[in-house]
Amino acid sequence: xxKDQHSNCKSESKIGSNYVNLWSAQCGECFxxxxxPTEEEFENIRSKFTEDPFVCSxxxxxxxxxxxxxxxxxxxxxxxxxxxxxxxxTGFKRRVKLRKQFNRADCYYDTxxxxxxxxxxxxxxxxxxxxxYKKKVSVEDFCFSIPKIMGSTRYAAKxxxxxxxx
Numbered sequence: 001x002x003k004d005q006h007s008n009c010k011s012e013s014k015i016g017s018n019y020v021n022l023w024s025a026q027c028g029e030c031f032x033x034x035x036x037p038t039e040e041e042f043e044n045i046r047s048k049f050t051e052d053p054f055v056c057s058x059x060x061x062x063x064x065x066x067x068x069x070x071x072x073x074x075x076x077x078x079x080x081x082x083x084x085x086x087x088x089x090t091g092f093k094r095r096v097k098l099r100k101q102f103n104r105a106d107c108y109y110d111t112x113x114x115x116x117x118x119x120x121x122x123x124x125x126x127x128x129x130x131x132x133y134k135k136k137v138s139v140e141d142f143c144f145s146i147p148k149i150m151g152s153t154r155y156a157a158k159x160x161x162x163x164x165x166x
Contacts, residue, residue, distance in 0.1 A: 022076070028053035030064035033072060043094075049083035072150070079105060079147035089137040096147060105146045120144050 023042035024033050034056060036042040045054050056064045072078055077098065088094040091112035098105050109117040113130065117123055123139045 022070075024070055025054040026072075027056045027064060029055050032056065032064065032066075032068035033070045034059055034062065035069045043085075043087045046081055046083065046085050047087045078150035080150060081147045082145050085143045085145060086141055089141045091136070098149070103149060105149060107144045107146050109142060117142065 023036040023039055025036055025042070025045050026033050034054075036045065056062050056066065079096065079098075088109070093110040095108045095110065096105050097108065106118075111117060111126065111130075111133075115126060115130075117126055120139065120142060123142050127134050127137070127139070
């Protein structure tokens with residue numbers, strides 16, 4: 001596992017759910033995984049990862065000498081994000097959904113007015129149809145790149161599917 005590639009991660013803790021619900025980041029110094037309490041905090045870390053790498057000391061009362069809070073293993077599905085993915089625009093919701101076989105994911109944005117953006121080509125169409133959002137966001141504020149699903153995911157997914165999961 002190449003450590004510098006995996007310094008920014010989402011982890012799916014409940015195999016039966018296809019949506020990400022646990023956020024974590026890997027320390028750039030000790031390479032231990034730390035839980036990130038909210039999606040917003042995770043997006044802050046991810047959006048400026050290259051210029052301001054995550055380290056344990058950014059979490060109050062945590063240092064590299066403390067044990068890892070979570071291990072990257074095959075008990076959950078791990079999806080590694082590209083560093084510097086922009087933060088989700090205010091009022092929008094970025095969702096990453098794992099496909100049924102847990103080998104790929106799709107990215108969607110829920111808009112404040114209830115529309116769903118499924119690809120980057122949807123963004124300019126949305127902004128043209130609803131010009132009131134042009135003052136708040138631009139196409140560059142959206143990134144539909146999907147996280148890389150880690151190899152251990154396949155084992156976790158197979159285990160879940162053999163237990164009758166959907």
